[in-house]
Amino acid sequence: MGSPAAHNTDRYYVPTPSAWPFALTVGLVAVVIGVSGYLENSNIGPLPIWLGAALSIYIIFRWFQGIARESEGGLYGAQVDRTYRWAMCWFIFSEVMFFAAFFGALYYARLLSLPWLGGEGTKLATNITLWPGFEATWPSNGPAGLGGEFQTIPAFDVPLVNTLILLTSGFTITMAHHALKEAKRVPCIAWMWATVALGALFLFFQAEEYIHAYNDLNLTMGSGIYGSTFFMLTGFHGMHVTLGTLMLLVITLRLMKGHFKPESHFGFEGVAWYWHFVDVVWIGLFIVVYWL
Structure with a gap:
């Protein structure tokens, strides 16, 4: 008899029914309710956010634990590996479309609706009727000076700094991947811990940036169209960095337990793909949101 993996090369493993997807949905819905209540200044309080986030993180780690156990138990064959690769490709494609929608919203607000409200291309002078005296300049706290005057965060x-951090993290995870393929586990783990640290450092600086924006610059989510698009794009990216850092942490801990082999390590590759995607999105954000 061969190894368990040898017996599962040609058959497709179907896991037993699990309650994790439902429980994770409950946690994420609690976070959404808490955040929406905060944005609407309701009396819900932060409790749903903390409880939902704690439940979601716990479930994610337990779910990952189950998948790792199945993988290391030799239950996944070549077909499962192909399925995971296709699933990760489609997932990243959906994330590309997710951010494309938000970049599209920024493009529409900045390059289409703003000039139109300023009178560009209008023959009936509807801008005078809708927003008399409107100045079509970016960044704008329009409509009607919503949220008051604010200052922007300098790109440089x-x-x-965060751009350099993420670019460096892309290098460190690539070095970790090369080390894993060469069966150099200790350097691989060291590079992975460096990547985790860089992800956490990025989040720290972004939190500092948000605090500075709210307390010193009067730049909030209520600062007109600029404030809403700024926090929408950078905030969702920060959520993706948070998830990516958790994934990197899980992979690093699995490496320390001896998981993954040079010839079979899609769990590592999938997280690396996701992290490179996060890097690319941030470069777009830096150029379009901060610089231009």
Whole structure:
């Protein structure tokens, strides 16, 4: 008899029914309810956010634990590996479309609706009727000076530092991948811990940036169209960095337990793909949101 993996090369493993997807949905819905309540200044309080986030993180780790156990138990064959690769490709494609929608919203607000409200291309002078005296300049706190005057965050300050951090993290995870393929586990783990640290450092600086924006610059989510698009794009990216850092942490801990082999390590590759995607999105954000 051969190894368990040898017996599962040609058959497709179907896991037993699990309650994790439902439980994770409950946690994420609690987070959404808490955040929406905060944005609407309701009396819900932060409890749903903390409980939902704690439940979601716990479930994610337990779910990952189950998948790791199945993988290391030799239950996954070549067909399962192909399925995971296709699934990860489609997942990243959906994320590309997710951010494309938000970049599209910024493009529409900045390059289409703003000039139109300023009178560009209008023959009936509807801008005078809708927003008399409107100045079509970006960044704008329109409509009607919503949220008051604010200052923007300079691109070549914390955003540039965060750009260098993410670019460096892309290098460190690539070095970790090369080390894993060469069966150099200790250097691989060291590079992975460096990547985790860089991800956490990025989040720290982004939190500092948000605090500075709210307390010193009067730049909030209520600062007109600029404030809403700024926090929508950078905030969702920050959520993806948070998830990516958790994934990197899980992979690093699995490496320390002896998981993954040079010839079979899609769990590592999938997280690396996702992290490179996060890097690319941030470069777009830095150029379009902060610099231009």
